[in-house]
Amino acid sequence: MKFRILALPLLALLAAAPAFADATVTIKNFDYSPMDVTIKAGDTVTWKNLDGEPHTVVSVDGAFRSKALDENDSYSFKFDKPGTYKYICSIHPQMKATITVQ
Template structure:
């Protein structure tokens, strides 16, 4: 090491090790509610991803997944977000229109 002495190099290494480690932020995704359908109906994401449902319909809708999450009634342009912190398959539906279904697979 010609341009830096060992002591300075050691200090630089220790300082780098002490810097806070931040996890890479998972991607945030959006599901649209339009024409009485969730689009996309199936979605695969990584743990830590936040999914936002946006009602683009002129009819109110909800997003319900068993005991995992439940939105308020979403009017036009309202949004509901949920961050998936555990792996698994999350099947959801609109409680006002139960034929509307979708799922998020979290890996």
């Protein structure tokens, strides 16, 4: 009970922030981290590239696609529909990861 009371004002505060990400994926050393992320429908995921080499975030089924992200660039996408979204880096297709939307 105590936890809920504390959490409510916190959520309200975060929801008011304009670019709030429900989940963040960092790109470092040619890997997405974490590689598997589970979120709820309506949540936003933000990717941030920390490598000196550019990377992209490209959905295998075409649902989303970032431009080339240079070092420290970010990209966000809001997932409205439940499902499993596999994505790759279109510059280094050996890099692959998944977003699961419940």
